[in-house]
Amino acid sequence: MELSKMFVQNMAVLVTCAYIANLIYKYMIFRTSGLVKYISSVLLLIAGGWAAMLFGFPLLEGVILDMRLVPLLIAIFVYKRPPIVFLVGLGIGLTRFIFGWNEAAVAGFINLTLLGVAGALLNVWLRRKTWSFGRQVSIVIVLMNLLNCVNIFIFGVLPKDYYLSHILPYTLPTSIVLCGLFAFILRDFQKDQQRAVALEEANALLQKQAEELGKNKIILEERAKQLLLASQYKSEFLANMSHELRTPLNSIINLAQFISDSAEDTPSDEMARYGQLIYHSGEDLLKIISDILDLSKVEAGKLEIVNEAISLTEIPNWLGPYFELTAQRKHLEFDIRIGDGLPDTIHSDPQRVQQILRNLLANAFKFTEKGRVELSIYKAEEPQLKGEWVVFAVRDTGIGIPPEKHFTVFEAFQQADNQVAKKYGGTGLGLSISRDLSRLLGGFIRMESVEGEGSTFSLFLPLS
Known part of the structure; x- marks a missing residue:
């Protein structure tokens, strides 16, 4: 009877240790990295086995009766890796030597090491079963307690007759009952921990959703501003x-x-x-x-594009006579330059190429009061793009475009400055149409402009 009371007291110590370990894990280890949490949990279980021996019942000189088996039972259900279960058993066995190096300590070490092997095998076996938690706990507790008694009987230092008649009848049923009780206490701890984790994850999700709502609100406000500006x-x-x-x-x-x-x-x-x-x-x-x-x-999407041969040497004849008169009237220098290494012809839509260049040149002359306007035709290779390109660069020394307006001048209904539009006239659709036409021709328009110094609008068309 005294042995049963001792086991109950020892189990009370383990429950207290489990509660303290839960607090340590919750407030100190939980927010660390996954590896730190994993190692800490193993060390806490080994420390639990050591605590069980520390408050165990000294039966004879060097012999300690306790519930050191319980932390190993926990490891069987907590970890998915069998070597970790064996490591917990081995660790608890090694802590037995803290209380002295004698025959009983060696027997205790052998016992926990063998129980660690058995626990690892049970861990593998249980993961292949779909049994309920209660059934799994019952089988593991009974098997491990029976094996513990067999190990003590074989390797222990107590007289075998005395162990079978005076110790085993009390310790085995008490250990099975207390281990079952502790398993369900642990289960309740685990559920509380899972609820805490679920609550924290829910709070994190709500925080994330609140941040997303805030971002979406900012995006909606920005779009509302854009719609208002577009209007x-x-x-x-x-x-x-x-x-x-x-x-x-x-x-x-x-x-x-x-x-x-x-x-x-x-x-x-x-x-x-x-x-x-x-x-x-x-x-x-x-x-x-x-x-x-x-x-x-x-x-x-109904604008038709034709693909014909365009002679690059004829382009000055397309544009020169028309804009030379404009240059003379405004007292501006006007020049068309064709670079070296260009092919005689390219394939594109002559009408649309002429329309784009006229729009670009018309804008250049419109916004240039003094200086010069120049059209340069040359071949270029773009690092970001494949193949070779022919470039039609229209440069002027006009009023230029402010940096904040660089992204709006190509948009329909959005002129660089309403006051400028009133002064110089025009619908403001030329650049928007030119950009769209360049895309239909397989190219694009690039702009470089400095306010007060002039602008360069370059039409890139693929050579092949």
Whole structure:
């Protein structure tokens, strides 16, 4: 009876140790790395076996009866690696030598080492079964306690008759009951730990979702600002477009009415000049309408692209006569340069290439009051892109574009500056159409600009 009371007291010590170990793990080890937590848990189990021996019952000189088996039982259910289970048994066996080096200590070491081997084998066997926790616990507790008694009987220093008659009948059933009780206490500890982990993970998830909501709110606010800005740009565009359309229309209507009212009294040379004005106003109106139609076709994906041979030597003949007059009128230098190493022809859409270059040159002349405008044609290799490219670079010494406007000048309805648009006129669609056309031709447009110094717009087209 005294042995049963001793086992109960020893188990109380282990429960206390388990609670302390749980607190240590919860507040000191839990937030460390996975490897540190793993090693710490093994050391805590070995320390539990040592504590059981420390508060064990000294039966004879050198002989200690205790519940050192319990930490090994825990290892069987906690770890998925059998060598770790064996290591726990070996570690508890080695701690037996702390209490003296004698025959009983050697027997205790052999006993725990063999129990560690048996625990590792049970660990492998249980992971192949789908039994309930209660069934697994019952089988492991009974088998390990029986094996513990067999080891003590074989390797122990107690007289075998005395052990079988005076110790085994009390220690075996008490150990089985207490181990079962401790297993369910441990199970409750484990569930609390799992709930704490689940709660912490839920809090982390909620924190992450709150951060995502905050980011999404910022994105939505930014998009709302962009929509508001786009609406403002469209309003400005429509107001500017209304002015651009009315100007040539009013000229045509007023001149036509004047000619109709005073045709007989108007000299023929003056009549011819009025006709020229009507013709140019009609051209301006047609260009505005063509830009709007081209933009709508590109956005609808209905703009047809043809692939024909384009002679690079003919490009000066396309553009030179038209813009030379503009250069003379504004007292600007104008030059077209063709670099070395270019092929005679490239394959693209002649009409669209001419449209892009005219838009770029028209902008260059529009925003340049003094200095020069230059078109350079040369071959280039892009490190980020495969193949060779022909580059049409339009450089000017005009007003330039502020850095904050570099990303908006190519967008439809968004001109670099509304005040500039009012001063220089135009719909602001030229660059947007040119960018879209360059993409349809397999190329792109690159811009370099410094406010007050000028701009360079380069059209890149693939040579092959």
